[in-house]
Amino acid sequence: MSGHVKNMCPQLSISQAARTLLSLLLVAAIDSVSAGVVCRKQPCGSSLQRSLKLTKLIHKESVDLLKTYKVSQGDMSELFCQMSINNVPDPNISGLDPSERMLSIYSHCKAFLPHLKRVTEQQTDLQPPSSALLSKLSTAQNRTNGLANQINCIYQTFFPNLPIPPEPVDGPTSVPPSQNVFQQKVYGCVVLKRFKEFLSRVTRELRTLKSQVCTRRTSFADTNALF
Amino acid sequence: MLSLFFLILYIPAVMSSSSQMAGIYPQDPALPIGSTLTATCSVSPDLGLHASSLFWSLNGRRLPSSSYSVLSPTALSVTLPGLPASRQRSGDNLVCHNHGGHVLAGSCLYIGMPPGKPVNLTCWSRNTKDLTCRWAPGGQGETFIKTKYTLKYKLRWYGREKECEEYSAAHPYSCYIPRDLALFTPYEIWVEATNQLGSATSDVITLDVLDVVTTDPPSGVSVSRVGDLEDHLSVRWESPPALKDFLFQAKYQIRYRLEDSSGWKVMDDIGNQTSCRLAGLRPGTVYFVQVRCNPVGIYGSRRAGIWSEWSHPTAASTPHSGRVLSGSCDSKSGDSNSTLRRELKQFFGWVRNHAYGCSGMSIKLYDQWRVWMQKSHKTRNQVLQGDKS
Numbered sequence: 090m091s092g093h094v095k096n097m098c099p100q101l102s103i104s105q106a107a108r109t110l111l112s113l114l115l116v117a118a119i120d121s122v123s124a125g126v127v128c129r130k131q132p133c134g135s136s137l138q139r140s141l142k143l144t145k146l147i148h149k150e151s152v153d154l155l156k157t158y159k160v161s162q163g164d165m166s167e168l169f170c171q172m173s174i175n176n177v178p179d180p181n182i183s184g185l186d187p188s189e190r191m192l193s194i195y196s197h198c199k200a201f202l203p204h205l206k207r208v209t210e211q212q213t214d215l216q217p218p219s220s221a222l223l224s225k226l227s228t229a230q231n232r233t234n235g236l237a238n239q240i241n242c243i244y245q246t247f248f249p250n251l252p253i254p255p256e257p258v259d260g261p262t263s264v265p266p267s268q269n270v271f272q273q274k275v276y277g278c279v280v281l282k283r284f285k286e287f288l289s290r291v292t293r294e295l296r297t298l299k300s301q302v303c304t305r306r307t308s309f310a311d312t313n314a315l316f
Numbered sequence: 317m318l319s320l321f322f323l324i325l326y327i328p329a330v331m332s333s334s335s336q337m338a339g340i341y342p343q344d345p346a347l348p349i350g351s352t353l354t355a356t357c358s359v360s361p362d363l364g365l366h367a368s369s370l371f372w373s374l375n376g377r378r379l380p381s382s383s384y385s386v387l388s389p390t391a392l393s394v395t396l397p398g399l400p401a402s403r404q405r406s407g408d409n410l411v412c413h414n415h416g417g418h419v420l421a422g423s424c425l426y427i428g429m430p431p432g433k434p435v436n437l438t439c440w441s442r443n444t445k446d447l448t449c450r451w452a453p454g455g456q457g458e459t460f461i462k463t464k465y466t467l468k469y470k471l472r473w474y475g476r477e478k479e480c481e482e483y484s485a486a487h488p489y490s491c492y493i494p495r496d497l498a499l500f501t502p503y504e505i506w507v508e509a510t511n512q513l514g515s516a517t518s519d520v521i522t523l524d525v526l527d528v529v530t531t532d533p534p535s536g537v538s539v540s541r542v543g544d545l546e547d548h549l550s551v552r553w554e555s556p557p558a559l560k561d562f563l564f565q566a567k568y569q570i571r572y573r574l575e576d577s578s579g580w581k582v583m584d585d586i587g588n589q590t591s592c593r594l595a596g597l598r599p600g601t602v603y604f605v606q607v608r609c610n611p612v613g614i615y616g617s618r619r620a621g622i623w624s625e626w627s628h629p630t631a632a633s634t635p636h637s638g639r640v641l642s643g644s645c646d647s648k649s650g651d652s653n654s655t656l657r658r659e660l661k662q663f664f665g666w667v668r669n670h671a672y673g674c675s676g677m678s679i680k681l682y683d684q685w686r687v688w689m690q691k692s693h694k695t696r697n698q699v700l701q702g703d704k705s
Contacts, residue, residue: 163404164376165411168419214462215406218485270344270407271422 136246137299140239144295147232148288154225155281161212161222162274170278176265177204177279180286182294187302188248191240194291198237200263201284205230207264208277215270229284236291247302337363338420340412346426346461346512349401356393357412357421367392369415374425375408401460402427428461430514434489434507437518440528440622443558444614447497447525449480450490451507454516463511467491472502472522497525499615529614530622532556534568534590534607539632546599546635552591553607556624565613570594571626575602575686588612600636602686604629631687633679662689 159167178200184190209226216222244251268276338359347353357372359365367386372379372394385393392412402408407424414420432455439449449467453459465488467480480491497503503525507518534553542548551570559566566588571580586592597603606626614621666685667677 161404162406163409165373165409168411172419212406217405217462218483218488220405270424271340271409271411274406274409274424275419275422 134299134303136239136243137295137303140236140243141292141295141299143232143236143239144288144291147229147236148285148292150225150229150232151281151285151288154222154229155278155285157222157225158212158277158281161216161220162278169275170282172275172279174265174276174279176263177276177283178287180283180290182287182290187298188244188251190294191244191247191298194294195237195240195244197287197291198233198240201280201287202230202233202237203264204280205233205284208280211268211273211277215273338412340410340421340423342423344407344424344426346428347399348513349399349427349429349460351399351427352395352397353399353425354393354395355410355423356387356391358391359412359420361390363414363420365390365414370420371413371415373409373411373413375403399425399427401429405462426461426512428459428511428513429455431459431463431509431511431516432456433516434465434509434518437505437507437521439505439521439523440530441497441525442529443531443556444499444525444529445497446495447493447528448490449493449505449507450487451518452489453509454518459511459513461511461513463509465489465491466508466510467505468508469493469503469505471498472504499526500524526615527619528622529559529611531559531609531611531624533624533627534609535627537605537607537627537630539603539605539630541632541635542593544635546637547595547597549594549597549603549605549632549634550591551594551605551607553627554590556609556611559611559614567610567612567620568592569608569610569623570605572603572605574598575604575631575690597634599634602631602633602683604631604687604690606630629687629690631683631690633683633686 155170159170162169178197180197182190182197183193205226209223209230212220212222212226265272265276338357341356341358342353345353355372357367357370359367359370366389370392371381372384372392374396379394379396383395385395387393394410396410402425407426409422410425411422412420432453434451435454437449437451439447441447451465451467453463453465465483468477469480470477480493482492482494484490484492501524502522504520504522506520509516509518534556536552536554538552540550540552542550549572553568554560555566567584568586568588568590570583570586570592572583572594573580583592583594594603594605606629608626609624611621611624612619663682663685666688667681
């Protein structure tokens, strides 16, 4: 700080003990907790890189998942995927600045989860127990939940002054009411197709965010942490 | 077989409102193989479609218009005679389309058979702690539609009926009861099979858990030479740990074979000893030996139990006549026999890789290597067979 500022505001002189306390509080703030997710401060580039790798993995698996799904629904199932259904999350990421887009990724992950769960429940009744489709659906849910947690932590780290993403509420309108078998087949196809498209967009988005948010010299997170 | 796929325009129909805009009756029916089905597609007048412009497909194949019937301006039916078994467990897709090919509504058909009476119900207990039951589906063994099997059991003289809850995905016709089983009192056990077309119940079997006990293979199996006797090997083992204190009258069986033979010789007059001597063997030959246990006399029962699995193979070799294997680590020494030389080279390489060194050299080590080679050869063959399938 310049001497000019010191002369302007002599009352802001802070004692050594208070400085130590402040430093401790800053360290404590690194471990922030939100909605059950414990986040530790991570280097900018590597945290986004990890999320990018995870996203690529889930996307690759989602291609195979959709293929497996179509095969297990029988012929004509390609046509089912082209139908539109209300209340299934769209695959587009919204927002103008990095924080909004990161928040959009997180919200979309959370929004897809109850639909993936519903598809799993429905297909559990429709497929034999040893069906590969069921294990792939379960894996997709677990990994998407993991990705949501990672994005949540990155968001808190990079934008600590912004509101913590609220947990989306699984209201009665988030998944469709009971459907006949044909409707279930169509619903599952639409969900998995949009899920695949969403992951493709997240992959591109995380690459962009990495270059925008993580610069070579300064960490965006460090800058924000200094008030 | 060529399916008649049709061109599809890229404007998707709105599915959620199609349940009001169009519908099929019956919705998701289950029918016996060979049935005739007449289904009706009804469209809302708001769609502005006439029934004569609609068409049907079944599993991606357009159905001939000769099977259609216009019931009204907004209703078109189709008749499907002699339906074959469903192609997939999730049902056959019967779909009503508009003239452009867009899906208006669909119904999934489940064509199959009622279940046959489950047969060959057998159960066994591992160390008296649990009960595993297995059965086979009755009839032709395949119903083509989802069939649920429920294993039920109750104590014969009292107690209420219970259902087994742990069904195996790996073994579809089996169930596992992990705990809380009564001993010295009979159970009645049966299987119920149910699907949308009917149900069937197996015969009831009655058993006391103690009469169907199996156990783990004997532990600590060791095979060793009997001095210099060229045609003898001594086999020793321990009682299976879980039932060690109860197996006073257990029976054991030994089987053995030559290393390069697939035929086993079985010795089953061993009784409840935990050692045995094999005689009349070929000198200078490697043998593989296995032991298994039958928990006869468990808790004083006089009945035989169920044989355990065989123990892991243990190898040993009988002494050569007049020849002793010398422990040289020099893989280039002496023998002009190319097969033996190659084998020795492999053996010494294995010794070095497993860090035994020359100080640990012994005939026992050689035997261990022979067992290892046998196992890895089997695994390679299984992988090759898996690649071919």
